[in-house]
Amino acid sequence: MVQGKQTKCLDHLRPGDTLVVYKLDRLARSQKQLIEIADRLREEDVELVSISEQLDTRTAIGKAMFGMIGVMAELERNMIRERTAAGLAAARARGRRGGRPKMNPEKIRYALSLYDAREMTISEITTETGVSKSLLYKELNKRNLKQATE
Template sequence: MKIGYARVSTADQSLSVQEDALNSAGVERLYSEKDSGGKWQRKELHRMLDALRPGDTLIVYKLDRLARSQKQLQDIAHMLKSGDIELVSISEQLDTRTPMGKAMFGMIGIMAELERDMIRERTTAGLASARARGRKGGRPKADPAKVKKALALYDSKEYSVPQITEETGISKALLYKELNKRKQSGVGS
């Protein structure tokens, strides 16, 4: 079965160009959604992946409609390959049903792996260089006095979370993290 997947990032964008191209390619079942490609938790993407069966062909207008990161694309490609499902991208003229298409998709995977390895290598070298100069990695620790003040403001129930974060300069995430720590230890209210 030929299954199509179309996606745009925002509600005000139109799916019609992709849907028309997919229908012209003979798609028998079409999954469409308006959601960010950077998110993995996309309802229609997962419905489509669950519907695929061995021997099916997944057709997309462009590979970036399927995934916006190489990691996601690699994960999906692995799922498709292990499930005996072919992939066709109309714009890139990629068709894993052909020997050249399989080779090109393999090259995309190799390039993605190379890119990941190079990033890892540069990161490791950068961290080693920083350590050699006496610097530590990671985020700087929050000022304990600011955290204490933020918790006191929160406990007073006179300030909203945005007011507290603006007043103290700590992030909302850190405030909630500290509140959760306190809650788990049974200290304060």
């Protein structure tokens, strides 16, 4: 969903307002997000004007053009979904499995014990054990949550 500065801006809009942006890519990071914002603006009776794209939803042509942008974005999402599904099916047919490889639980326990010993830095622990920094922190957080609930 929409986050950050966009949320602050959108939260201040009232029915009948017009949101003016220099360029649509300054309003949203992705086509999906742009569609979500457009839906929100429509629901809240707020118009949109983009200076660079010369798009103005206060006019019939502007509304139609913005609708076309939405249709093209949906088409792009569907094509990506289809290509992804086809790629995964082809990989499975070749005997490949998706996802990250599972980390050896012994390596994780060893990394945690090195962390608890406080004799090595995180970088040294990851180099020594092969456990990534993100996985080490994830396991530490899991352990801390478990201890907090006990």
